[in-house]
Amino acid sequence: MKISAQEEFGLRCLLQLARADATGELLTLAQIAGREGISVANAGKLMWILNKAGLVQSQRGIKGGYHLARPASEIHLNQVIRVLDGERVDSHCKSYAGVLDACVHTGDCGIRPVIVELHQIVDNALSEITLSQLLDTEANVDATLHQIQITKQRTEQRA
Amino acid sequence: MKISAQEEFGLRCLLQLARADATGELLTLAQIAGREGISVANAGKLMWILNKAGLVQSQRGIKGGYHLARPASEIHLNQVIRVLDGERVDSHCKSYAGVLDACVHTGDCGIRPVIVELHQIVDNALSEITLSQLLDTEANVDATLHQIQITKQRTEQRA
DNA sequence: TTTAAAGTTGACTTTAAAGTAAGGTTTCGC
């Protein structure tokens, strides 16, 4: 139940675009990849997925790049995660029918609704968060870290 | 952000034990594996993990088997998932320090708190659910499916 | 005390995800 590498870096790239969105500038693959510490090829793959899903828009040719398809405040995390996850698999249980009487449909079983419910809980939690909210959180964390740095420096000065 | 095979089948095995807990009987690896449609070796691996984590207890020797270490109502899903997940990785971002000024600690970066927050949201949601609650949900689903079967039969009888 | 049932452990094989690479296509500036 942990976040996958594709989900994490895809989300990071979207946050890059969300920051750039304020100034209206486009970001190229090289810029995105460089800032995230991943290869241009990998960034291209992620952006292709996000583009196909309609979360970002691309401008081809020289002076091209990527930008968000919608305002950051209208992009919810459950949409992002669902897109980057590929096809959502509700259960790993295959051909379970017949083992228990509770199984009434081929490839289905009584426990599967439980798994589905878990995914819905996660989905609901993620649907409450937007990209712009993440940017706010990030800003607060940065301020906190900066404060820690200052406190640390003062402590060292006293010593 | 999907459930892994190990998490799903580990949870399934725990539910088996939770059902057996009512009658006080022990379940052998062969029984658990057979009911879940997985190999005995795989079931043994899962139960070893759960045993090491203190969620189940084993009785060795002839007439042996497994049972829950605590009542099903006291086992929360976040504990189960955390155990079956192995070491929780908060972020896939390695050696990110230096790429952005926001990185103040080795191997840490400004976006990581966002990932941590996501995991906490999931963890909180899972901590609200116990094994016994899942059994209740399952019973309701079974009843619903049974009702559908009856309705279907009546419809067929009319035709 | 012997024996068989049952759990334990580590090595091996398989499989799916992640990342990489290369060529193709589109667009803008000159």
Next chain:
DNA sequence: GCGAAACCTTACTTTAAAGTCAACTTTAAA
């Protein structure tokens, strides 16, 4: 138009997780 910049697409390689196998250890009953 011509070329360079930038995105698009498919195929390949690498790597980590999952599952399997086989030998070992422990336990309890006869």
